[in-house]
Amino acid sequence: MEGNNKPVVNLISRPEHMLKTVYTACRTCYSADYPINIYNSTDDEEKMLKLIERVVSSGHYSTIEHIQISFAISNVSRACTHQLVRHRHMSFSQKSQRYVKEKGQFDYIIPPTIDKNPDMKKKFEKFMEQISNQYQEFVEAGIPAEDARFVLPNAAASSMVVSMNLRELIHVANLRLCSRAQYEIRTLVKMMCEELAKVEPWLKPYLVPKCERLGFCDEDKSCGRMPKLGE
Numbered sequence: 194m195e196g197n198n199k200p201v202v203n204l205i206s207r208p209e210h211m212l213k214t215v216y217t218a219c220r221t222c223y224s225a226d227y228p229i230n231i232y233n234s235t236d237d238e239e240k241m242l243k244l245i246e247r248v249v250s251s252g253h254y255s256t257i258e259h260i261q262i263s264f265a266i267s268n269v270s271r272a273c274t275h276q277l278v279r280h281r282h283m284s285f286s287q288k289s290q291r292y293v294k295e296k297g298q299f300d301y302i303i304p305p306t307i308d309k310n311p312d313m314k315k316k317f318e319k320f321m322e323q324i325s326n327q328y329q330e331f332v333e334a335g336i337p338a339e340d341a342r343f344v345l346p347n348a349a350a351s352s353m354v355v356s357m358n359l360r361e362l363i364h365v366a367n368l369r370l371c372s373r374a375q376y377e378i379r380t381l382v383k384m385m386c387e388e389l390a391k392v393e394p395w396l397k398p399y400l401v402p403k404c405e406r407l408g409f410c411d412e413d414k415s416c417g418r419m420p421k422l423g424e
């Protein structure tokens with residue numbers, strides 16, 4: 194896995210009737226009918242999508258909180274997972290550096306700017322080897338893994354299971370697909386969105402950078418994809 198910089202992302206869990214569930218939540222707010230009758234109705238997809246877009250774009254976000262999604266994620270740096278865990282409505286189970294001892298050279302992620310510079314890449318790899326040797330020396334000297342890990346770098350690869358509701362995934366996509374987000378978390382979140390959109394293509398218009406939902410860029414420095422507000 195060393196030097197292979199792409200995250201590994203798999204969708205491992207989602208509700209069976211995602212669209213119908215969100216539609217039922219939306220429609221229930223404006224209908225005298227029982228939710229179960231709405232759920233069992235034969236309303237077509239176009240009608241469902243139209244209502245969902247109207248409700249969600251008005252900020253009525255509880256309607257998309259009923260959907261829980263889980264991903265299995267590997268081959269991402271600790272730098273990246275540290276950014277992801279800042280999202281407080283996600284649940285995480287991450288490979289422990291206390292309980293899982295590194296045996297031999299630990300896996301690590303090389304950022305593309307270093308990966309494509311042969312001189313710098315060589316230095317990076319040599320440094321990872323030095324860190325690994327030091328880590329192993331600590332472990333062999335009886336230092337517990339939970340303390341030996343203090344020398345492991347941000348580049349060390351990690352794995353996690355991440356779960357969230359649809360509202361949070363859309364929020365994270367809006368923030369982290371922005372070109373101002375760092376490349377690795379942007380790649381990771383893009384892969385999460387693509388995995389979900391493969392099976393739930395109706396979500397594509399929501400799993401976009403925030404500027405596409407807002408219609409303008411609210412960042413200090415714009416990438417030019419959308420005009421800044423007032424421009």
Ligand SMILES: Cc1cc2nc3c(=O)[nH]c(=O)nc-3n(C[C@H](O)[C@H](O)[C@H](O)COP(=O)(O)OP(=O)(O)OC[C@H]3O[C@@H](n4cnc5c(N)ncnc54)[C@H](O)[C@@H]3O)c2cc1C
Nearest residue numbers: 276278279280281282283361364365368369371373374375
């Ligand atoms: C491009 C970029 C650069 C960043 N740079 C830095 C940096 O330099 N340093 C740094 O420390 N962080 C940085 N961050 C992290 C950022 O500050 C947020 O911690 C992170 O993006 C989580 O966002 P959030 O709070 O919107 O989302 P979540 O934690 O996922 O929460 C979702 C939403 O829930 C609501 N919410 C959650 N918790 C609270 C609360 N306690 N009170 C009120 N409302 C709440 C808010 O509406 C929030 O938007 C950066 C993030 C991005 C995208």
